[in-house]
Amino acid sequence: ESVTSIDEEVAKLLELKAQLGGDDGKHQFVLKTAKGTRDYNPKQMAIREKVFNTIIGCFKRHGAETIDTPVFELKETLTGKYGEDSKLIYDLKDQGGELLSLRYDLTVPFARYLAMNKITNIKRYHIAKVYRRDNPAMTRGRYREFYQCDFDIAGQYDAMIPDAECLKIVHEILSELDLGDFRIKVNDRRILDGMFAVCGVPDEKFRTICSTVDKLDKMAWEDVKKEMVNEKGLSEEAADQIGEYVSMQGGRDLAERLLQDPKMSQSKQACAGLSDIKLLFSYLELFQVTDKVVFDLSLARGLDYYTGIIYEAVLTQAGESVSVGSVAGGGRYDGLVGMFDPKGRKVPCVGVSIGIERIFSIMEQKAEASAEKVRTTEVQVMVASAQKNLLEERLKLVTELWNAGIKAEVMYKKNPKLLSQLQHCEESGIPLVAILGEQELKDGVVKLRVVATREEVRSIHSAHIMFVLSHTDTQICLDSNETLKVCM
Amino acid sequence: ESVTSIDEEVAKLLELKAQLGGDDGKHQFVLKTAKGTRDYNPKQMAIREKVFNTIIGCFKRHGAETIDTPVFELKETLTGKYGEDSKLIYDLKDQGGELLSLRYDLTVPFARYLAMNKITNIKRYHIAKVYRRDNPAMTRGRYREFYQCDFDIAGQYDAMIPDAECLKIVHEILSELDLGDFRIKVNDRRILDGMFAVCGVPDEKFRTICSTVDKLDKMAWEDVKKEMVNEKGLSEEAADQIGEYVSMQGGRDLAERLLQDPKMSQSKQACAGLSDIKLLFSYLELFQVTDKVVFDLSLARGLDYYTGIIYEAVLTQAGESVSVGSVAGGGRYDGLVGMFDPKGRKVPCVGVSIGIERIFSIMEQKAEASAEKVRTTEVQVMVASAQKNLLEERLKLVTELWNAGIKAEVMYKKNPKLLSQLQHCEESGIPLVAILGEQELKDGVVKLRVVATREEVRSIHSAHIMFVLSHTDTQICLDSNETLKVCM
Structure with a gap:
C-alpha cells in the first residue's frame, strides 16, 4: 500500500513539473x-x-x-x-x-x-x-x-x-x-x-x-x-x-x-x-x-x-x-x-x-x-633544472628514469624557475630532486637533492640514481660521506 | 530528425508492450x-x-x-x-x-x-x-x-x-x-x-x-x-x-x-x-x-x-x-x-x-x-590432514598462518579425504600442502609437501613454514638434503 501511495505522489509531482514547462523551459x-x-x-x-x-x-x-x-x-x-x-x-x-x-x-x-x-x-x-x-x-x-x-x-x-x-x-x-x-x-x-x-x-x-x-x-x-x-x-x-x-x-x-x-x-x-x-x-x-x-x-x-x-x-x-x-x-x-x-x-x-x-x-x-600529509602520487624524483634552456636535457633524463621503472616527474614548462620546481616537490611530497645545471651537464653528472633536509650530493651519474631508486620504493637519504643510502 | 523517429518507434513499441499485459501478465x-x-x-x-x-x-x-x-x-x-x-x-x-x-x-x-x-x-x-x-x-x-x-x-x-x-x-x-x-x-x-x-x-x-x-x-x-x-x-x-x-x-x-x-x-x-x-x-x-x-x-x-x-x-x-x-x-x-x-x-x-x-x-x-593455467587465488599453502578427527588441529595451524600474514586455506569439512584436499590444490594451483597426521602431532611437527613434484619433508616446525612463507611470495621447493628453499 505504501508503494502505491508513493507512486501516486510521484505521478502528481511529475504532472506539476510538466505544467511548469519541464525541460523545455529555460x-x-x-x-x-x-x-x-x-x-x-x-x-x-x-x-x-x-x-x-x-x-x-x-x-x-x-x-x-x-x-x-x-x-x-x-x-x-x-x-x-x-x-x-x-x-x-x-x-x-x-x-x-x-x-x-x-x-x-x-x-x-x-x-x-x-x-x-x-x-x-x-x-x-x-x-x-x-x-x-x-x-x-x-x-x-x-x-x-x-x-x-x-x-x-x-x-x-x-x-x-x-x-x-x-x-x-x-x-x-x-x-x-x-x-x-x-x-x-x-x-x-x-x-x-x-x-x-x-x-x-x-x-x-x-x-x-x-x-x-x-x-x-x-x-x-x-x-x-x-x-x-x-x-x-x-x-x-x-x-x-x-x-x-x-x-x-x-x-x-x-x-x-x-x-x-x-x-x-x-x-x-x-x-x-x-x-x-x-x-x-x-x-x-x-x-x-x-x-x-x-x-x-x-x-x-x-x-x-x-x-x-x-x-x-x-x-x-x-x-x-x-x-x-x-x-x-x-x-x-x-x-x-x-x-x-x-x-x-x-x-x-x-x-x-x-x-x-x-x-x-x-x-x-x-x-x-593527523600532522602527516596524505600523498596523492608516488613520485620518487622530480627532474628539475637550475638554468634556462635545459628542457631537452630534462626530458632526456626523465625518459631514462621512466624506462628504468622509476616514478618521476618533470614540469611542462620550457623554463620553469627552480623555486617553483622545488615548491611542487614540497607540496606533493616528492622526496628527491635531480637538478640539472650547465656545470653538471659538462661533467656528465646530476646534482641530487633531498627535499626534506635540503642535503645535496653534487656528482651522481644518472645511472647511479636509477640503480638506487629502482631497487627500493622507500626514501633515500645521504650518509655523512655524502653517499646515497636507503633509509628504511 | 533521427532522434525524433527513434522516439516515435519507442513509443509505438511501448504501447504494444502495454497491450500485451506488460509487467502484470505472468x-x-x-x-x-x-x-x-x-x-x-x-x-x-x-x-x-x-x-x-x-x-x-x-x-x-x-x-x-x-x-x-x-x-x-x-x-x-x-x-x-x-x-x-x-x-x-x-x-x-x-x-x-x-x-x-x-x-x-x-x-x-x-x-x-x-x-x-x-x-x-x-x-x-x-x-x-x-x-x-x-x-x-x-x-x-x-x-x-x-x-x-x-x-x-x-x-x-x-x-x-x-x-x-x-x-x-x-x-x-x-x-x-x-x-x-x-x-x-x-x-x-x-x-x-x-x-x-x-x-x-x-x-x-x-x-x-x-x-x-x-x-x-x-x-x-x-x-x-x-x-x-x-x-x-x-x-x-x-x-x-x-x-x-x-x-x-x-x-x-x-x-x-x-x-x-x-x-x-x-x-x-x-x-x-x-x-x-x-x-x-x-x-x-x-x-x-x-x-x-x-x-x-x-x-x-x-x-x-x-x-x-x-x-x-x-x-x-x-x-x-x-x-x-x-x-x-x-x-x-x-x-x-x-x-x-x-x-x-x-x-x-x-x-x-x-x-x-x-x-x-x-x-x-x-x-x-597458453598452456599455463590462470590462477584465480594467491593461496600459498593448504592445511590438510591425513587422518580423521583433526579439524581442531587444522584450524589452529591455519590460524597461525593467517596471523603471520600467509595466504592459507583449509577445507570446510570435519573429515575431508587427503585425496580431495590434494586435488583442490592441483585445481587451484596451490603450491604447498601442510599435512597433519597423528605422528606429526606427537612429534610437534608438520609434513610439508610440494604439490607439483610430490616431494615431502617430514619434520618441519610450523614456525619454520611461517618464516619461509612470510619472506617470499614465490614458490618453495626442496633441495637434495630435503631442506626447504625458495625457487625464484
Missing part, C-alpha cells in the same frame, strides 16, 4: 553531482586505495576469488528480494528494451550469478558500488551511491566452519585498519524466531516484531516496547518476556544456559540455533577471536533473506561501550540462490559485508587530524 | 544479465587485475593522481556533448527527483569536476565503467557496459610537452602489455580543418566530411569518396584533393614538407597544426618513441570536442600492416571545461583513453591459447 544550468552522490578527490582516493588494499589483502589471505557483475540487472531479478525497501530501487527509463534497475546490493546479483552459472561452490569477494534512493545523510556517511565490500562462502559444508571464518575475517580487517576497539555481536535467526514463538508472538508478526527489536541499538527498551505494544499490537506480557531475553549477552556459556531454559528449550528452532552458536564459539576459540565476539539476543538485522547465524560489528568508543555504529555485518542465507534456480535447488551461503563508507569517513577524519 | 522468469552486459568470472577478473596493474603502474610512474565520479550525472550535464551519439545515453526513470543519466564517457564528468571545483591544474587517471545503449557486438568486445581507462593532463603549459607525454604513456603501456607490434597515428584537428578549407569544403560540411574521413581505416578510399560526393554532396574535385592529402603518412619531415605546400600553407590553422606536429616529434625523439609514431593525415576521430592534436594506437598484425583495431586514442580538448564554467573560463586539456576492453579480449585469448 533554466539555470546547475554545476553539481546528483543528489546523494559525490566525487572522490585525489586525497580521498589515496585513503580509499589504502583501505581497499588492507581489505583485499585479507580476502586474498583467506583464498577468495573475485567476480564482477553489471551495475544494472533486469528489474525482475531484484523484484521481491528487499521487502519494503524495494521502493528505494533506482529504475532505468524504459527506452524500448529490457526493464532495468540499478543494483541495490551485491548479494542478490551474487545469488543470480551462482544460479545462472550453476555454481555450487565458491569463496568470492566483490567490491563495487550499489544504489539506493534513500534520504541521503551525507554528513553521517550515508549516500545514494556507495561502495559495498562483500565476502561470501557458498557451498554445502560442515556446520559453522565457513561462518566462523567470516567472523575471523571481520576481526582481522578491523584490527588491521586500527579503527579503535570493536565488538562483534552474534545471534541466529532461528533463535529469534524460537524466542518469538515461546514468548507468544503470533507467526504473522515475527518479521515486524523482528524489525522493532532491530532498533534496540538506537532506542531504549522502553520505546521499543511501546512500539511493539502500541503500534504492532503485541500483548504487554509477550513484550516483557521478549524484553528479558533481548537483554542477555554472553558467550558459549549463555548458549548452554539457554539450552536448559525451560521456555526456550521448548522451541526446536531455538535449540538448533543455540547448538550452532555453541559450535561457532568453539571454532572462534581456535581462530583466536573470542575476545571481541558477543552472543547478543537483541541483534536482529533487517534483511529478509537471513536463515541462520547473523552478526554485526560495531566500534566501541574507548572506555565506554557506547556504539558508534555498525562497520560490518552479515549472516547465513541458505534460501536466496534457490529463488533464482528454475528447479529451486538451494546453495547454502554465508557472508559478510564490510561497511566501507563508514570506514572511509573515519580514515578521512583521522587523516585530517 | 511471464517466464529469465536468468540473464541485461543485454550487452556480462559478468566477469574469477579467471577474467585475474586477467583484468593483471592488465590494470600494468596500466596503473604506468600512470603512477608518470605522477598521476586518481579521482572518481558518480556513475550517473544530471541529465543536463551530458546534454549537447556527444552530438548524434546522444541517443545512446541511458536515462534513469523519473522517480520524482532530478533527471539523471548514466555517464557516457569519463571525459565529460572530468570536465564537470574541474569546472565545479575550479581546478586549473591536474594530472589524473580514472578507470571506471561507462554506458552506451549501442548495438552490442560482444564477440568483438563491444558492450553496453564497459570500462574506460583515461589519463588526462589539465593546465596551461608550454605547447606539446603534455601531449608528448600522453604518447609516451601509450607507448609504454602497449609495450609492457606485450600485445604485439603497434603503431600510433597522429594528426591535428586544425590540420584537418585547414585541409578541408583549402580543398574547398564549405564550412558547414567540415564535421560531416570529417566523420566520413574517419571511416578510412575500415573502408577503401573509393567508397569514402562515394559517400562524400553522393551522400554528403561534396564536389568531385574537392573530394579528389582531400584524397591526395589523406593518403600521406610520415614523420616530422612530412610536417615540414606540408608547411611548404602551396595550398596547405594558405591556411593559418593548418600551419599552426603543422608547426605543433613538428614540435611534438622533437619531444617524441627525446622520449624515444618515434619508432611507433606516424603522422597520418587520414586520422580524424569522431568526437566533437577535440581542438588540436589527436591520436590513435592500432595493433598491427605481425608481418603485414593490417590494423586489428584501435587500442588507445585521445587528443587535445581545450574548450570542454569552459562549457561548464559559468564564466566560460577555459582549462586546456589533453588526454588518452586506453581501449581496455579490447585489451582484455586479447589477453583472454592469449590465456586460452
Whole structure:
C-alpha cells in the first residue's frame, strides 16, 4: 500500500513539473553531482586505495576469488528480494528494451550469478558500488551511491566452519585498519524466531516484531516496547518476556544456559540455533577471536533473506561501550540462490559485508587530524633544472628514469624557475630532486637533492640514481660521506 | 530528425508492450544479465587485475593522481556533448527527483569536476565503467557496459610537452602489455580543418566530411569518396584533393614538407597544426618513441570536442600492416571545461583513453591459447590432514598462518579425504600442502609437501613454514638434503 501511495505522489509531482514547462523551459544550468552522490578527490582516493588494499589483502589471505557483475540487472531479478525497501530501487527509463534497475546490493546479483552459472561452490569477494534512493545523510556517511565490500562462502559444508571464518575475517580487517576497539555481536535467526514463538508472538508478526527489536541499538527498551505494544499490537506480557531475553549477552556459556531454559528449550528452532552458536564459539576459540565476539539476543538485522547465524560489528568508543555504529555485518542465507534456480535447488551461503563508507569517513577524519600529509602520487624524483634552456636535457633524463621503472616527474614548462620546481616537490611530497645545471651537464653528472633536509650530493651519474631508486620504493637519504643510502 | 523517429518507434513499441499485459501478465522468469552486459568470472577478473596493474603502474610512474565520479550525472550535464551519439545515453526513470543519466564517457564528468571545483591544474587517471545503449557486438568486445581507462593532463603549459607525454604513456603501456607490434597515428584537428578549407569544403560540411574521413581505416578510399560526393554532396574535385592529402603518412619531415605546400600553407590553422606536429616529434625523439609514431593525415576521430592534436594506437598484425583495431586514442580538448564554467573560463586539456576492453579480449585469448593455467587465488599453502578427527588441529595451524600474514586455506569439512584436499590444490594451483597426521602431532611437527613434484619433508616446525612463507611470495621447493628453499 505504501508503494502505491508513493507512486501516486510521484505521478502528481511529475504532472506539476510538466505544467511548469519541464525541460523545455529555460533554466539555470546547475554545476553539481546528483543528489546523494559525490566525487572522490585525489586525497580521498589515496585513503580509499589504502583501505581497499588492507581489505583485499585479507580476502586474498583467506583464498577468495573475485567476480564482477553489471551495475544494472533486469528489474525482475531484484523484484521481491528487499521487502519494503524495494521502493528505494533506482529504475532505468524504459527506452524500448529490457526493464532495468540499478543494483541495490551485491548479494542478490551474487545469488543470480551462482544460479545462472550453476555454481555450487565458491569463496568470492566483490567490491563495487550499489544504489539506493534513500534520504541521503551525507554528513553521517550515508549516500545514494556507495561502495559495498562483500565476502561470501557458498557451498554445502560442515556446520559453522565457513561462518566462523567470516567472523575471523571481520576481526582481522578491523584490527588491521586500527579503527579503535570493536565488538562483534552474534545471534541466529532461528533463535529469534524460537524466542518469538515461546514468548507468544503470533507467526504473522515475527518479521515486524523482528524489525522493532532491530532498533534496540538506537532506542531504549522502553520505546521499543511501546512500539511493539502500541503500534504492532503485541500483548504487554509477550513484550516483557521478549524484553528479558533481548537483554542477555554472553558467550558459549549463555548458549548452554539457554539450552536448559525451560521456555526456550521448548522451541526446536531455538535449540538448533543455540547448538550452532555453541559450535561457532568453539571454532572462534581456535581462530583466536573470542575476545571481541558477543552472543547478543537483541541483534536482529533487517534483511529478509537471513536463515541462520547473523552478526554485526560495531566500534566501541574507548572506555565506554557506547556504539558508534555498525562497520560490518552479515549472516547465513541458505534460501536466496534457490529463488533464482528454475528447479529451486538451494546453495547454502554465508557472508559478510564490510561497511566501507563508514570506514572511509573515519580514515578521512583521522587523516585530517593527523600532522602527516596524505600523498596523492608516488613520485620518487622530480627532474628539475637550475638554468634556462635545459628542457631537452630534462626530458632526456626523465625518459631514462621512466624506462628504468622509476616514478618521476618533470614540469611542462620550457623554463620553469627552480623555486617553483622545488615548491611542487614540497607540496606533493616528492622526496628527491635531480637538478640539472650547465656545470653538471659538462661533467656528465646530476646534482641530487633531498627535499626534506635540503642535503645535496653534487656528482651522481644518472645511472647511479636509477640503480638506487629502482631497487627500493622507500626514501633515500645521504650518509655523512655524502653517499646515497636507503633509509628504511 | 533521427532522434525524433527513434522516439516515435519507442513509443509505438511501448504501447504494444502495454497491450500485451506488460509487467502484470505472468511471464517466464529469465536468468540473464541485461543485454550487452556480462559478468566477469574469477579467471577474467585475474586477467583484468593483471592488465590494470600494468596500466596503473604506468600512470603512477608518470605522477598521476586518481579521482572518481558518480556513475550517473544530471541529465543536463551530458546534454549537447556527444552530438548524434546522444541517443545512446541511458536515462534513469523519473522517480520524482532530478533527471539523471548514466555517464557516457569519463571525459565529460572530468570536465564537470574541474569546472565545479575550479581546478586549473591536474594530472589524473580514472578507470571506471561507462554506458552506451549501442548495438552490442560482444564477440568483438563491444558492450553496453564497459570500462574506460583515461589519463588526462589539465593546465596551461608550454605547447606539446603534455601531449608528448600522453604518447609516451601509450607507448609504454602497449609495450609492457606485450600485445604485439603497434603503431600510433597522429594528426591535428586544425590540420584537418585547414585541409578541408583549402580543398574547398564549405564550412558547414567540415564535421560531416570529417566523420566520413574517419571511416578510412575500415573502408577503401573509393567508397569514402562515394559517400562524400553522393551522400554528403561534396564536389568531385574537392573530394579528389582531400584524397591526395589523406593518403600521406610520415614523420616530422612530412610536417615540414606540408608547411611548404602551396595550398596547405594558405591556411593559418593548418600551419599552426603543422608547426605543433613538428614540435611534438622533437619531444617524441627525446622520449624515444618515434619508432611507433606516424603522422597520418587520414586520422580524424569522431568526437566533437577535440581542438588540436589527436591520436590513435592500432595493433598491427605481425608481418603485414593490417590494423586489428584501435587500442588507445585521445587528443587535445581545450574548450570542454569552459562549457561548464559559468564564466566560460577555459582549462586546456589533453588526454588518452586506453581501449581496455579490447585489451582484455586479447589477453583472454592469449590465456586460452597458453598452456599455463590462470590462477584465480594467491593461496600459498593448504592445511590438510591425513587422518580423521583433526579439524581442531587444522584450524589452529591455519590460524597461525593467517596471523603471520600467509595466504592459507583449509577445507570446510570435519573429515575431508587427503585425496580431495590434494586435488583442490592441483585445481587451484596451490603450491604447498601442510599435512597433519597423528605422528606429526606427537612429534610437534608438520609434513610439508610440494604439490607439483610430490616431494615431502617430514619434520618441519610450523614456525619454520611461517618464516619461509612470510619472506617470499614465490614458490618453495626442496633441495637434495630435503631442506626447504625458495625457487625464484
